[in-house]
Amino acid sequence: MKRRTMIAGGLAGVAGASGLAYAARLASRYGLIPPDSGGVWGVGETLTYATQRILMAGNGLAREFSRSEISKVVPVSGDPPKTEEFEKLAGGKFADWRLRVDGMVARPCTLSLEELKGLPMRSQITHQACEEGWSFIAEWTGVQLATVLNYAGANPRAKYVVYYSLDKDWWDSLDMPDAMHPQTLLAYGLNGKELPMAHGAPVRMRVARQLGYKSVKHMARITVTDDVKSIGSGRGSASPDSGYSWFAGI
Numbered sequence: 001m002k003r004r005t006m007i008a009g010g011l012a013g014v015a016g017a018s019g020l021a022y023a024a025r026l027a028s029r030y031g032l033i034p035p036d037s038g039g040v041w042g043v044g045e046t047l048t049y050a051t052q053r054i055l056m057a058g059n060g061l062a063r064e065f066s067r068s069e070i071s072k073v074v075p076v077s078g079d080p081p082k083t084e085e086f087e088k089l090a091g092g093k094f095a096d097w098r099l100r101v102d103g104m105v106a107r108p109c110t111l112s113l114e115e116l117k118g119l120p121m122r123s124q125i126t127h128q129a130c131e132e133g134w135s136f137i138a139e140w141t142g143v144q145l146a147t148v149l150n151y152a153g154a155n156p157r158a159k160y161v162v163y164y165s166l167d168k169d170w171w172d173s174l175d176m177p178d179a180m181h182p183q184t185l186l187a188y189g190l191n192g193k194e195l196p197m198a199h200g201a202p203v204r205m206r207v208a209r210q211l212g213y214k215s216v217k218h219m220a221r222i223t224v225t226d227d228v229k230s231i232g233s234g235r236g237s238a239s240p241d242s243g244y245s246w247f248a249g250i
């Protein structure tokens with residue numbers, strides 16, 4: 001039996017048998033504690049995250065579909081920001097928009113839409129599921145987050161990539177396996193066209209292996225860090241504040 005299968009088996013076993021606290025200690029030993037591990041649901045969050053990470057070590061790919069499977073209807077969940085700043089940027093067709101990349105990087109930078117489009121492009125047809133029930137298959141085009149992180153010289157010892165929307169209420173983070181995953185994109189195209197306003201123009205995050213809410217729209221900034229405790233309520237994302245998990249792996 002492979003080592004990780006044994007660890008996962010161990011986690012699942014002790015969760016039922018000799019108590020959740022022991023399972024959490026086991027997860028801790030392997031560095032698999034999510035930022036929202038505190039509070040009533042914390043042990044459950046830890047078990048979910050640790051078990052998924054151990055079972056999916058090796059960085060499996062989310063399923064990709066063919067063009068004929070693209071959904072006819074693409075649902076929208078969440079409106080664009082209503083700020084003056086956003087309306088000004090949109091009015092200028094995002095010519096003045098910049099993506100800021102900072103934190104634990106050798107070369108902090110700001111990237112225009114043109115500059116992002118100048119980096120190697122990738123398209124993929126994947127499934128996006130909203131936690132509220134609906135889902136769709138669509139083709140996303142953009143640049144791999146890993147490409148941008150390498151461009152900026154992200155420190156390999158960092159633990160998280162935190163990302164912020166122009167919509168100040170929306171921010172989230174990924175651990176390094178998901179941030180560097182080949183299907184994690186900064187997307188600027190949807191189904192062969194420019195990314196529509198409703199779906200996150202000019203650029204959105206697309207996290208193929210997690211629920212829709214991790215795919216933050218209208219991106220503004222990316223920060224590489226090894227600690228998220230001092231950001232927001234310290235749980236790695238705005239979502240735990242409204243009852244959703246930091247790790248939304250599917």
Ligand SMILES: Nc1nc2c(c(=O)[nH]1)N[C@H]1C(S)=C(S)[C@@H](COP(=O)(O)O)O[C@H]1N2
Pocket residue numbers: 074075076077078079129130131165167170198199200211212213214215216217218
């Ligand atoms: N800035 C921002 N990002 C966001 C949201 C939002 O309201 N604002 N909604 C999230 C949720 S809950 C989901 S399911 C997906 C929906 O993406 P879609 O509108 O392209 O279907 O975007 C996520 N990213």
Ligand SMILES: [Mo]
Pocket residue numbers: 077129130131132212213
């Ligand atoms: Mo959602």
